[in-house]
Amino acid sequence: MNGPLKRAALACLLMFGLLMINVNYLQAVRADGLSDNPRNVRNFYDRYDIQRGRITAGDKVLAESVDTGTNDFRFERRYPGGKVFAPVTGFFAPESERDMELAENTLLNGTSADLLIRRSLDLFTAKQSKGADVDLTINPKAQEAAYKALGESGKKGALVAIEPKTGAILAMVSIPTYDPNLLSKPDKKSVNAASKKLETDKDQPLLNRAIERTYPPGSTFKVVTLSALLESDDTAGPETQVDAPTVLDLPNTTADLPNFGGAACGSGRVTLSFALEQSCNTPFAKMGMDLGYDAIQEQARKYGIGGDPVAIPMPVSPSSIGPREDQAALAQASIGQRSNQMTPLQMAMVAAGIANKGVVMKPYLVNKIADSEGGEVQSADPEELSTAISEDSARKLTEMMVNVVAKGTASAAQVPGVTVAGKTGTAETSQGSDPHAWFISFAPAEDPKIALALIVESGSAGGEASGGHTAAPIAKSVIEAVLGK
Amino acid sequence: MSTPSVEPVPLPAKRRVAQLAMLAFAVVIVMIAYANVGLAIDKQIPAGMLTYGLGLGGLVLAAYLVLAKFAPWADPLILPLVTLVNGLGLVMIYRLEAGKMPLASASTQLLWTAVGVVMFSVTLIVLRDHRALQRLTYTAGAIGLGLLIAPLLPFIGKDINGARIWISIAGFNLQPAEFAKLSLVLFFAGYLVAKRDVLALAGRQLFFIDLPRARDLGPVLITWGLGLGVLIMQKDLGSSLLIFGTFIAMLYIATQRTSWVLIGILLFVGGAIMAGLLFSHVQDRFTVYLNPEDPALFDKIGGSAQLMQGLFSMANGGILGTGLGQGHPELIPLAFSDFIFPATGEELGLTGLMALLMIYALLVQRGLRTAIAARDPFSKLLAGGLSFILAWQVFIIVGGVTNLIPLTGLVTPFMSQGGSALLANWILIALLVRMSDAARKPPPQAIQDEGMTQVFQR
Numbered sequence: 001m002n003g004p005l006k007r008a009a010l011a012c013l014l015m016f017g018l019l020m021i022n023v024n025y026l027q028a029v030r031a032d033g034l035s036d037n038p039r040n041v042r043n044f045y046d047r048y049d050i051q052r053g054r055i056t057a058g059d060k061v062l063a064e065s066v067d068t069g070t071n072d073f074r075f076e077r078r079y080p081g082g083k084v085f086a087p088v089t090g091f092f093a094p095e096s097e098r099d100m101e102l103a104e105n106t107l108l109n110g111t112s113a114d115l116l117i118r119r120s121l122d123l124f125t126a127k128q129s130k131g132a133d134v135d136l137t138i139n140p141k142a143q144e145a146a147y148k149a150l151g152e153s154g155k156k157g158a159l160v161a162i163e164p165k166t167g168a169i170l171a172m173v174s175i176p177t178y179d180p181n182l183l184s185k186p187d188k189k190s191v192n193a194a195s196k197k198l199e200t201d202k203d204q205p206l207l208n209r210a211i212e213r214t215y216p217p218g219s220t221f222k223v224v225t226l227s228a229l230l231e232s233d234d235t236a237g238p239e240t241q242v243d244a245p246t247v248l249d250l251p252n253t254t255a256d257l258p259n260f261g262g263a264a265c266g267s268g269r270v271t272l273s274f275a276l277e278q279s280c281n282t283p284f285a286k287m288g289m290d291l292g293y294d295a296i297q298e299q300a301r302k303y304g305i306g307g308d309p310v311a312i313p314m315p316v317s318p319s320s321i322g323p324r325e326d327q328a329a330l331a332q333a334s335i336g337q338r339s340n341q342m343t344p345l346q347m348a349m350v351a352a353g354i355a356n357k358g359v360v361m362k363p364y365l366v367n368k369i370a371d372s373e374g375g376e377v378q379s380a381d382p383e384e385l386s387t388a389i390s391e392d393s394a395r396k397l398t399e400m401m402v403n404v405v406a407k408g409t410a411s412a413a414q415v416p417g418v419t420v421a422g423k424t425g426t427a428e429t430s431q432g433s434d435p436h437a438w439f440i441s442f443a444p445a446e447d448p449k450i451a452l453a454l455i456v457e458s459g460s461a462g463g464e465a466s467g468g469h470t471a472a473p474i475a476k477s478v479i480e481a482v483l484g485k
Numbered sequence: 486m487s488t489p490s491v492e493p494v495p496l497p498a499k500r501r502v503a504q505l506a507m508l509a510f511a512v513v514i515v516m517i518a519y520a521n522v523g524l525a526i527d528k529q530i531p532a533g534m535l536t537y538g539l540g541l542g543g544l545v546l547a548a549y550l551v552l553a554k555f556a557p558w559a560d561p562l563i564l565p566l567v568t569l570v571n572g573l574g575l576v577m578i579y580r581l582e583a584g585k586m587p588l589a590s591a592s593t594q595l596l597w598t599a600v601g602v603v604m605f606s607v608t609l610i611v612l613r614d615h616r617a618l619q620r621l622t623y624t625a626g627a628i629g630l631g632l633l634i635a636p637l638l639p640f641i642g643k644d645i646n647g648a649r650i651w652i653s654i655a656g657f658n659l660q661p662a663e664f665a666k667l668s669l670v671l672f673f674a675g676y677l678v679a680k681r682d683v684l685a686l687a688g689r690q691l692f693f694i695d696l697p698r699a700r701d702l703g704p705v706l707i708t709w710g711l712g713l714g715v716l717i718m719q720k721d722l723g724s725s726l727l728i729f730g731t732f733i734a735m736l737y738i739a740t741q742r743t744s745w746v747l748i749g750i751l752l753f754v755g756g757a758i759m760a761g762l763l764f765s766h767v768q769d770r771f772t773v774y775l776n777p778e779d780p781a782l783f784d785k786i787g788g789s790a791q792l793m794q795g796l797f798s799m800a801n802g803g804i805l806g807t808g809l810g811q812g813h814p815e816l817i818p819l820a821f822s823d824f825i826f827p828a829t830g831e832e833l834g835l836t837g838l839m840a841l842l843m844i845y846a847l848l849v850q851r852g853l854r855t856a857i858a859a860r861d862p863f864s865k866l867l868a869g870g871l872s873f874i875l876a877w878q879v880f881i882i883v884g885g886v887t888n889l890i891p892l893t894g895l896v897t898p899f900m901s902q903g904g905s906a907l908l909a910n911w912i913l914i915a916l917l918v919r920m921s922d923a924a925r926k927p928p929p930q931a932i933q934d935e936g937m938t939q940v941f942q943r
Contacts, residue, residue: 001865002857004738008869009853011734012876016846019880020839022889026799027835034800039783039793042801045813072813 044094048073048186053108053131053372055089055100057081057138063089063101063180065131073186081140083177084147087158087208088138088365090314091180093195094188099208100134100365103313107132107369107377114378118371130372137168137367137380142450145481146173149474150454158209159454160348161478164442166382167352167361169312170450170482172345174209176201211316214341215455218427219260219279219467220438221321221336223397224350226276226284228291228299230393238273238400248282250328257285257331260426273400277408279424279467281335288334293324296334302388303350304360305342310385312345312365319346337428347453349385351440354401355421355448358394360385402445405472410439413472415479419445422475424467429458439471443479450482501553504561508549511565512542515572518809522580525810537579540595541572544602551606555613556922560855563921566848567899567914571598571907573841574900576809577821577829584815589902597904601911608915615919619863622675629668632661633711637718649719662715662724663896663909666731667916670874673732674866676704677739681862685740696744705745708732709752713760720766723895726881729753731874738869739862774891791818795827795886799838806834821902823894826883842883845898849876852917858924868920871913 026034034040052075055063062085065075077092079085090099097105106112110119110131122129139161146159150173161171182194198206207213230236244265248257258281259265265280275283288296300321301307310316322329322339332338345363353360362383369378389397401421404410410422425438436458442451456470516538523531545568552559575598579591612618618625635652636642643651643658651658677684688697712729715721733749736742760767766787773782777789777796784790794817801812814820814828821828830838852872859865878898885892896906 001738001741001862001869004741005853005856005865005869008734008738008873009850012849012853012873013846015876015880015884016842016849018889019883019887020842022884022887023799023830023835023838023842026796026887027803027830027838030796031800031803034796037778037793037797039780040797040800041816042797042813 044186044188045072047092047094048075050109051075051128051130052077052092053110053133055108055134055136057085057088057136057140057143060140062136062138063092076186077184079180079184082181083179084144084173085138086177086180087174087210088136088143088172089180091183093183093191094186098206099314100136103311104132104134104366104369108134110372115371118373118375122372132369132371132377134366135368135370136365137163137170138172138365139170139482141481142171142478143173146171146454146474146478147175149477150456151175155470156203156209156457157455158213158344159452159474159478160210160345161450161452161482162348162352162361162363164352164355164448164451165361166380167363167385168367168380168382169345169363169365171452171478172208172210172365174207176203176205178205208314209455209457210344211312211314212343214317214319214343215436215438215457216338216340216427216429217336217342217347218425218436218438219281219336220347220350220423220425220440220453221334221340221342222276222279222284223354223401223423223440224300224303224305225288225291225296225334226272226397226400227303227354227389227393228295229272229287230396231299231389232291232295234392236272237396238271238403240272241269242272242275242283243286244268244270244275244280244283246282248285248331250331251289252326253328255328257281257335273403276400276423277404279404279409279426284335285331289327289331293330296330297321297324299388302360302386303346303353304385305346307386310345310363312363314365316345317343319343336425344453344455347438347440348451350388351423351442351453352448352451353388354394354397355442355445355451356394357391358387358389360388398445401442405441409466409468410441410472412468413439413441413476413479415443415476415483418443418479418483420476420479421445421448422472424472426466426468434458435465437465437470438467439475441472441475441479443483450479452478454478499557500561501557504565505549507562507565508545508568509542511569511572512538512545514569515541515576518573518576519579521809522576522583523810525808526580526583531579533579537575537591537595541568541575541598544599548602548605551609552918555609556918558925558927559918559922560851560925563848563851563914563918566844566851567911570841570844570848570899571601573829574825574897574902577814577825577832577900578902580810580832581815581821581828583810584813586815586821589821593904594902594907597907600904601907604908605911605915605918608912609919612915612919615867615916615923616861616863618671618867619675619678622672622679625668625675626672629665629672630711632665632668633715633724635661650721650724657904660896660903660905662721663905666724666727666874667871667909667913669728670731670735670870671867673735674863674870677735677866678863680704681739684736684745685742688744697742697748702748705732705736705748705752709756713756717760717764720764722767722770722891722893723881723885726753726893727874727878727895730877730881731870734873734877735866735870738873739866770891770893774888777888791824792886792888792892794818795824796888798827798831799887802831802834802837804835806830806832806837808832822896823882823901824886825897825900825902827886829900842879845876845879849873849879851921855917855921855924859920860924864920864923868917868924871917875910875913 052065062081063079068076090101092101108131119129159173178198246264305319319342322333333340362385367380405413405420405422409424413422420443422441427436437456440453442448519534520530578594581589582591636649641652643653712725715725736745773789777792782788809832812831814831817824849872856865856868882895882897884890898910
């Protein structure tokens with residue numbers, strides 16, 4: 001019987017061989033695919049098993065992972081900055097991330113290839129690997145001031161403040177907003193309930209208005225139209241005389257284009273500076289038509305509008321002056337209406353470009369990324385995006401924008417002892433709805449430290465909302481916070 | 486006259502010191518694993534480590550002493566291997582209990598291990614010559630059949646988790662199929678030794694196949710019917726496959742006739758197709774086997790969720806494993822019984838599973854070696870059958886939980902929580918040890934110095 005016994009032994013060996021091959025296949029080859037299976041709740045546990053890096057703004061901690069001491073969900077994500085910083089930090093939910101948590105996810109959770117050396121060292125020193133810390137360019141004082149001023153009396157809107165010389169984003173506020181702490185609990189049920197509530201809210205608190213939504217820029221766009229003129233004509237300046245009729249006849253239509261509120265603009269023949277100070281529509285509409293679509297579009301592109309998509313590192317929705325249409329449409333686009341759509345960040349870039357002698361810097365939020373031991377992984381390197389206008393044009397524009405604040409529509413933005421430059425905007429939305437109130441600004445005009453754009457959304461500040469009354473005072477408090485006044 | 490030189494016949498070594506060292510090594514591995522679980526979960530050496538470690542150590546020391554006294558020539562590797570697998574099973578159950586897994590109970594399992602070791606010792610002490618068992622061939626067959634049918638009887642039969650494979654006696658739930666498996670292997674061995682000549686030789690040639698006579702098909706058909714009966718009445722796919730497969734293997738060992746294997750496979754495939762057509766639960770198992778990742782099957786009750794949880798668990802373990810106490814094996818339903826293998830795979834990784842499979846393979850190999858070394862056909866068949874059923878059981882359950890073959894419920898020998906299986910398997914090991922002792926024991930020495938004894942002086 002030894003023959004068949006030996007063959008039976010061979011059969012047993014074969015069975016164990018098959019089992020071993022299969023186990024190898026499962027655990028070495030198929031493991032990744034199985035781990036990515038959406039039904040695999042281990043991903044959910046694993047998310048909380050890693051000590052994610054902190055998100056900070058200078059000394060202020062905006063997001064951190066706290067050791068709960070339990071085994072199931074070891075590290076819980078907390079946001080001491082809460083609502084105020086939510087549009088910047090985003091959140092780390094059981095199944096998704098958002099904003100900074102998403103954009104720098106692999107560095108925060110330590111899986112990025114840039115952290116390979118750190119991880120290997122941790123392996124040898126038997127240290128628990130940690131994610132990298134992300135330090136932001138946000139100025140907490142400016143962020144808080146902006147949140148407070150913009151959020152007052154139930155207003156909705158967004159604000160972006162940039163350091164003109166570098167492109168560093170100092171503040172990014174979107175209101176209404178949400179508490180990221182509620183979305184980051186390791187409890188799918190409560191997070192889903194909270195997130196459902198936020199998603200169905202008609203005010204869209206999850207929307208990051210500063211970068212994800214575009215609005216008609218209204219009169220703030222006039223600085224772009226004016227830039228195009230100054231670039232095309234060296235002799236043009238603040239004192240250049242232009243026609244400013246009460247109503248501009250639009251070619252090939254029965255419609256006319258009036259000034260704001262149908263008012264007259266001076267004597268009908270005014271200086272460029274006066275036209276900007278009073279935000280007359282007719283001179284800029286005419287200017288746009290005279291320069292042509294190509295010139296306006298080219299100028300807009302130099303400010304970053306409609307150019308390559310920007311990431312800060314969160315992706316920014318593209319802005320656009322609208323498609324080529326007839327002259328009447330161009331006239332309206334030139335004063336920031338019709339299909340002209342800008343993100344608040346884009347308008348802040350326009351203000352920052354003028355402030356920085358015509359050079360637009362690439363906006364960015366991440367100042368520095370360091371591994372758990374403080375070793376630098378990445379650090380910000382300010383980059384020029386484009387030269388929008390010549391230094392000369394920038395000087396002329398600055399002069400006119402200072403006048404807007406000093407004696408024009410934006411007097412509410414005056415800060416004692418600081419020369420503030422700015423431009424208001426009151427963008428019509430649709431017939432019968434309240435307008436959006438805009439303001440773009442930078443200060444101090446001689447040596448700008450901050451450039452900003454802000455919008456107070458239609459309907460949230462009443463029918464009488466205007467850039468000058470509604471938006472300009474908010475800019476004032478942010479400028480004061482940044483300049484330490 | 487000269488005295489012829491006396492050359493002693495070389496004896497196989499008892500290797501008792503080596504066996505003791507290996508046993509100690511197995512116990513140390515298990516104790517370190519306990520400490521590991523405690524350190525990972527509670528950040529401290531578990532208070533029960535000494536209890537469990539010394540408990541297990543004491544038990545196997547007792548088993549060793551019994552073995553040394555009553556089966557001194559037995560294979561030195563069998564007991565340490567079983568101790569290691571049993572101990573690792575205990576650790577995994579302890580770990581799952583610490584992970585708040587309901588129904589997992591390490592202390593109960595330790596108690597059953599103790600009872601198992603006692604049964605092992607009793608078997609060795611009482612059964613001095615296993616050939617006595619040959620006289621019990623038909624008794625064993627009747628007992629095996631009775632045990633198989635027992636769960637169907639009213640009052641004592643019990644339905645747990647949809648399979649009617651339990652009996653309840655005096656508050657204890659037992660799975661009689663585990664004992665039936667022992668009785669039936671004993672019966673098969675006795676029966677086949679008696680009938681092997683006729684089963685092996687009578688028949689005719691058809692094409693290339695050497696077919697047995699139709700009337701000799703009787704026993705095969707009866708066993709086949711028995712397997713199907715178990716399958717149908719108790720919805721116990723695993724046990725029917727286990728018993729039928731072992732019978733075919735033993736039939737082949739006894740007769741050397743490949744045609745029996747072919748007939749067996751044909752009967753099995755036919756039976757499986759029939760069962761698949763008739764019973765939805767058999768068909769469901771097959772659908773799950775083919776498409777475990779199908780989301781619809783995942784959500785279905787009795788669908789692929791458990792299997793997939795096992796696979797996720799193994800995937801999470803990867804090559805080195807998460808480390809004991811650091812994975813989430815408690816997410817697999819029944820991780821402490823049928824699915825203890827993937828649970829182990831999560832925490833010990835591919836490395837651990839390969840080692841574990843090696844241990845099983847070694848154990849089976851030692852058993853088959855015993856069969857080859859055995860001196861009489863009954864011992865050969867019994868040892869071969871017992872070793873094969875061990876390998877076959879590991880293949881069916883491990884193959885099932887790793888989606889190599891359709892999943893049928895069986896316990897993982899010595900690892901899964903459950904008293905019946907532990908007891909039955911410890912007895913199985915005692916039988917192997919007994920036969921190994923008999924096989925390796927040197928035959929009574931003939932008197933060598935014949936010259937001396939032949940001299941008569943008057």
